[in-house]
Amino acid sequence: MDWTLYVITDAKLSRGRSHLEVAQAAIEGGASIIQFREKEMTTRQLVETAEKIKELTEEADIPLIINDRLDVALAVNADGVHVGQDDMPAALARQLIGPHKILGVSASTVEEALQAEREGADYVSASPVFTTPTKPDAPPPTGLEGLRAIVEAVNLPVIAIGGINEENVAEVIGAGAQGVAVISAVVSAPDIAAAAHRLRETIEAARKGA
Amino acid sequence: MDWTLYVITDAKLSRGRSHLEVAQAAIEGGASIIQFREKEMTTRQLVETAEKIKELTEEADIPLIINDRLDVALAVNADGVHVGQDDMPAALARQLIGPHKILGVSASTVEEALQAEREGADYVSASPVFTTPTKPDAPPPTGLEGLRAIVEAVNLPVIAIGGINEENVAEVIGAGAQGVAVISAVVSAPDIAAAAHRLRETIEAARKGA
Numbered sequence: 001m002d003w004t005l006y007v008i009t010d011a012k013l014s015r016g017r018s019h020l021e022v023a024q025a026a027i028e029g030g031a032s033i034i035q036f037r038e039k040e041m042t043t044r045q046l047v048e049t050a051e052k053i054k055e056l057t058e059e060a061d062i063p064l065i066i067n068d069r070l071d072v073a074l075a076v077n078a079d080g081v082h083v084g085q086d087d088m089p090a091a092l093a094r095q096l097i098g099p100h101k102i103l104g105v106s107a108s109t110v111e112e113a114l115q116a117e118r119e120g121a122d123y124v125s126a127s128p129v130f131t132t133p134t135k136p137d138a139p140p141p142t143g144l145e146g147l148r149a150i151v152e153a154v155n156l157p158v159i160a161i162g163g164i165n166e167e168n169v170a171e172v173i174g175a176g177a178q179g180v181a182v183i184s185a186v187v188s189a190p191d192i193a194a195a196a197h198r199l200r201e202t203i204e205a206a207r208k209g210a
Numbered sequence: 211m212d213w214t215l216y217v218i219t220d221a222k223l224s225r226g227r228s229h230l231e232v233a234q235a236a237i238e239g240g241a242s243i244i245q246f247r248e249k250e251m252t253t254r255q256l257v258e259t260a261e262k263i264k265e266l267t268e269e270a271d272i273p274l275i276i277n278d279r280l281d282v283a284l285a286v287n288a289d290g291v292h293v294g295q296d297d298m299p300a301a302l303a304r305q306l307i308g309p310h311k312i313l314g315v316s317a318s319t320v321e322e323a324l325q326a327e328r329e330g331a332d333y334v335s336a337s338p339v340f341t342t343p344t345k346p347d348a349p350p351p352t353g354l355e356g357l358r359a360i361v362e363a364v365n366l367p368v369i370a371i372g373g374i375n376e377e378n379v380a381e382v383i384g385a386g387a388q389g390v391a392v393i394s395a396v397v398s399a400p401d402i403a404a405a406a407h408r409l410r411e412t413i414e415a416a417r418k419g420a
Contacts, residue, residue: 088257
């Protein structure tokens with residue numbers, strides 16, 4: 001798995017561009033994973049949209065992860081599902097998707113990360129690392145220290161999310177994150193592909209420097 | 211299966227009473243099926259609430275059907291799932307829940323009802339039969355004639371829903387519905403159990419008269 005640049009689609013933050021346009025441009029720019037996150041659509045629309053995104057991710061040979069909606073993930077045979085602390089409990093999600101699909105779990109503390117690991121997560125997203133306007137109801141940020149503590153606590157890849165951008169991404173990689181998940185830093189950019197590309201290059205440079 | 215009185219919980223229409231209180235009272239009053247319908251809660255809350263309702267329906271030995279959310283239905287091992295025309299396509303829902311769980315599909319036309327039957331529905335809900343304030347975005351009502359046409363078209367039990375109450379329920383049964391699904395007629399009543407009980411008695415009397 002290449003966890004480098006995990007792009008989460010969010011139609012509301014995408015300046016009028018659709019999930020599909022965002023996913024396409026993010027893939028062009030070097031996204032290594034796409035997560036489809038959408039809370040407003042009907043289930044029918046979710047399934048139809050996810051099916052179309054899956055065509056793109058399959059062609060690019062990268063995984064498609066569905067946020068929260070395990071029914072949609074199963075319906076389109078996505079590569080995995082990501083659950084937050086308000087979503088399906090991780091152990092139940094693992095049981096329903098089986099052993100082969102990717103299960104990601106958001107964790108804002110070491111305790112949540114350890115629980116996610118016990119319950120069958122394939123990766124943990126340390127969330128949020130920095131304060132972010134994208135999720136006003138998010139838990140307090142972990143900061144770089146909290147991220148490092150989670151990285152040290154679990155035997156899973158840790159993806160950092162929340163307020164990460166070109167300026168701070170090197171520190172996040174330095175703290176041990178296997179990759180970075182972004183929403184606004186990529187999907188709100190005027191040129192999504194270019195933003196993804198620059199972020200990916202910065203991450204790869206940080207890895208070499210580390 | 212006893213399709214007589216299918217009560218759909220709706221916390222918004224329940225005068226401050228919870229899904230659990232509504233389900234409990236409806237069961238006391240003679241509901242033969244409970245459907246849990248909720249569009250606002252987080253997935254975690256949906257699973258937790260559905261688990262509690264399932265304890266009640268199991269104790270009463272009646273089925274629990276989950277509206278739309280197949281993930282929640284699978285998570286709590288509910289007896290079935292009900293999908294509308296904006297939800298998961300019926301064929302996909304059948305594939306994901308397997309052959310044994312109950313699959314219900316809303317149909318407002320004969321064409322939709324026949325498609326539901328082809329795609330593996332166990333019952334069809336003719337919806338809405340009358341105009342109803344509960345679903346302002348619902349398709350045009352079938353009326354008793356439309357209900358009768360659906361009953362004659364499919365080899366499945368047809369449950370009537372939409373604007374049905376003690377005054378018109380006998381006509382609905384006369385038109386061939388196997389049972390009646392209600393929201394406001396029961397859950398908005400001051401005494402939910404009493405409203406369910408009266409409705410059930412009226413349905414049973416109509417069947418004897420028919």
